[in-house]
Amino acid sequence: MSKYGVMVMGPAGAGKSTFCASLITHLQLNRRSAFYVNLDPAAESFEHTPDLDIKDLISLEDVMDEMKLGPNGGLIYCFEFLMENLDFLTEALDSLTEEYLIIFDMPGQIELYTHIPILPTLVKFLTTPGALDIRLCAAYLLEATFVVDRAKYFAGSLSAMSAMIMLEVPHINILSKMDLVKNQVRKKDLKKFITPDTSLLLDDPADLARRKAGEDISDDQYADPQDKNAMLSGATFKRLNTAVAQLLETFSMVSYLKLDSTDEDSVGAILSYIDDCIQYHEAQEPRELKDEEFDEAEE
Numbered sequence: 001m002s003k004y005g006v007m008v009m010g011p012a013g014a015g016k017s018t019f020c021a022s023l024i025t026h027l028q029l030n031r032r033s034a035f036y037v038n039l040d041p042a043a044e045s046f047e048h049t050p051d052l053d054i055k056d057l058i059s060l061e062d063v064m065d066e067m068k069l070g071p072n073g074g075l076i077y078c079f080e081f082l083m084e085n086l087d088f089l090t091e092a093l094d095s096l097t098e099e100y101l102i103i104f105d106m107p108g109q110i111e112l113y114t115h116i117p118i119l120p121t122l123v124k125f126l127t128t129p130g131a132l133d134i135r136l137c138a139a140y141l142l143e144a145t146f147v148v149d150r151a152k153y154f155a156g157s158l159s160a161m162s163a164m165i166m167l168e169v170p171h172i173n174i175l176s177k178m179d180l181v182k183n184q185v186r187k188k189d190l191k192k193f194i195t196p197d198t199s200l201l202l203d204d205p206a207d208l209a210r211r212k213a214g215e216d217i218s219d220d221q222y223a224d225p226q227d228k229n230a231m232l233s234g235a236t237f238k239r240l241n242t243a244v245a246q247l248l249e250t251f252s253m254v255s256y257l258k259l260d261s262t263d264e265d266s267v268g269a270i271l272s273y274i275d276d277c278i279q280y281h282e283a284q285e286p287r288e289l290k291d292e293e294f295d296e297a298e299e
């Protein structure tokens, strides 16, 4: 029997836990079952109490104290420990039926999504047929506020693409906190953010601000070529950004869905994409309405 899940990923503060909470509320309102798994060993407060919490296996605070590690090293240690204790996941998830949407709330350390092979191994474990056999969709969140700094937006999109290539599961990218940029970006421009467009770099407000402040230095203004290597700014920075933007455009693998976690319809729309990705509805048995649901449907 297949299980269904979504792994909510993305950089620190992108709105992952808020989205998980809104998603659970939305599922509950629609009489669907959610199973909330917190895999962030540093997370402290939750809107919905996790059904399974990595902190019951290992806490980042203890690891940092005992192993004398910083927060990032500590997080990697916690994940390595989880990989050695996968029973922790199997025991909790094995008995879940296909009715459930299992929601994994991930930490925000970006190295987890880019160059450390722990996550691909974890995803393989969760999805292997015959074992947990979870049909998993990755949801990668990037803050919409990045649209005011185009370089950050393209760098974020590159990390989204890296996660997508590394994990090899159905993947959706999400621009979160759309409510914060609604009045800042014209609709026409927003389209260019939904599918990364190189022309965004031509009228980058952050770049204009830099130029105004006199920080824009062209390549030939560097007196010392060694300085030029050390200070990636001015024309070199622009060329790098253009190259990254062109790379994204060429592969055309990244495009975004818009999310405002405070808006129920927006959360519902994202859930439909997730359901499609994992073909959730195809597996559901038609179920009989309970008496009170029947009464409501009659009204």
Ligand SMILES: Nc1nc2c(ncn2[C@@H]2O[C@H](COP(=O)(O)OP(=O)(O)OP(=O)(O)O)[C@@H](O)[C@H]2O)c(=O)[nH]1
Binding pocket: 010, 011, 012, 013, 014, 015, 016, 017, 018, 019, 040, 106, 107, 108, 109, 176, 177, 178, 179, 180, 259, 260, 261, 262
């Ligand atoms: N305006 C607005 N704020 C949001 C939205 N989603 C999240 N936030 C805020 O963004 C901040 C970070 O949100 P979290 O959900 O904790 O982000 P996270 O990605 O889980 O953060 P880490 O787990 O620390 O990586 C909080 O102050 C949220 O209230 C949104 O859709 N709109």
Ligand SMILES: [Mg+2]
Binding pocket: 016, 017, 018, 040, 043, 105, 106
């Ligand atoms: Mg979080």
